[in-house]
Amino acid sequence: MSTSNGFTWIDGTLVDLAPDECERLLGTHAVGRIAWNGPAAPTVLPVNFIVADSEIWFRTTARSSLSREIDDLPVTFQVDEVDEFTRSGWSVQVHGTAHIVYDAARLPRTWPGIETWPAGAHALHVVIEQREITGRRLLPS
Amino acid sequence: MSTSNGFTWIDGTLVDLAPDECERLLGTHAVGRIAWNGPAAPTVLPVNFIVADSEIWFRTTARSSLSREIDDLPVTFQVDEVDEFTRSGWSVQVHGTAHIVYDAARLPRTWPGIETWPAGAHALHVVIEQREITGRRLLPS
Known part of the structure; x- marks a missing residue:
């Protein structure tokens, strides 16, 4: 329990999300974050x-640090999605290997x-070969 | 220029942000993302x-992967902030070293x-010793 602005909040509960729920949530956003070492x-x-x-x-430019640093790594x-009012949200992360795709035949058939x-120009296409998908949801109290 | 849902969008411009603007933007959010190798x-x-x-x-629990993996690394x-309607936003990242703080005397005086x-219980306090702060803003067209 915490107190803020005169309100008393019951703190939320973190629950793990099943892979298919993670996949579904992933599809609800147009912007995600790519992270690499x-x-x-x-x-x-x-x-x-x-x-x-x-x-x-996703796509990137030929001269980006991304294009220089992530291929095959x-x-x-x-x-994620964060609701500051209800203090809830969810986060999904996909671990995998990035590949820069030069061959148009590699693009999905329904592209x-x-x-x-x-x-x-964001000439380079990048695909992530997925190894694991995990996620958590913070339920509002 | 791209076309979506019958509208034609002039694509936005990416500009680098000065460190003081990055600092200011950082202070406008209650949730950020910690990333480590x-x-x-x-x-x-x-x-x-x-x-x-x-x-x-930030704080973490004593049994988290975070607490096991980030100390002194x-x-x-x-x-970041993303506006899906105007297709704009900003992103700030801080590179630094994480330290788990066990000594209450290390906390800032105005805590x-x-x-x-x-x-x-999120008993462990973590501070990031900042090395570099960078950011970009995507201006709406």
């Missing part, structure tokens, strides 16, 4: 993404395309 | 945090406390 510490950057055939896809993709909000 | 890939988890004397502080702390939303 940079030279000294993790780098965490928001990107526009889609889920196609259960795989996470372990990465984590994270999406919706990926809209990137920032201007400029 | 786990055994195989980064782990990215949302936590409640505060900024006190320009340092990021490089970490990244990330906060506001840290409210954690999940229930349970």
Whole structure:
């Protein structure tokens, strides 16, 4: 229990989410965060993404640190939602291996395309070969 | 330029943020993400945090993977804000070293406390010794 702004809150409960619920939540957002082990510490950057055939896809520019540092390496993709009013939310993370895809034949057959909000050419497609998906939900009290 | 739902969007512009603007934005949120190089890939988890004397502080439980894996190691702390309607937002990341603080004398003199939303004892305080703060804003078109 904690007190804030004159209200007394009963603290929330954290529950683990089943993989299929994690997959569903992942599909509800247009922006997630790609994290990889940079030279000294993790780098965490928001990107526009889609889920196609259960795989996470996003785009990057040819000159980005992302394109130089993640190909064929372990990465984590994270999406969350936070409700500051009810003090609740959820977080999903996917562990896997990133691959830069140069061959258009590798794109999913039903390819919706990926809209990137920032201007400029985002010529490189990146797919995450998923190894594990986990998530937690913080229930409001 | 991209087309979605019948609207035509002029894509947004990404600009780097100055450190003082990054610091200011960091202080506007109650939840950020702690990322560290786990055994195989980064782990990215949302936590409640505060900024006190320009340092990021959060709490964890004694039995968490966080408490076992981050003490005195490089970490990244990330906060962002995304507006899906205007397709804009910002992201700030702090690179630094995490320290679990066992000595109450190490807490900042003006200590506001840290409210954690999940229930349970979050007995361990963690501070991030900041090495670098960077951020970007995606301007709406």
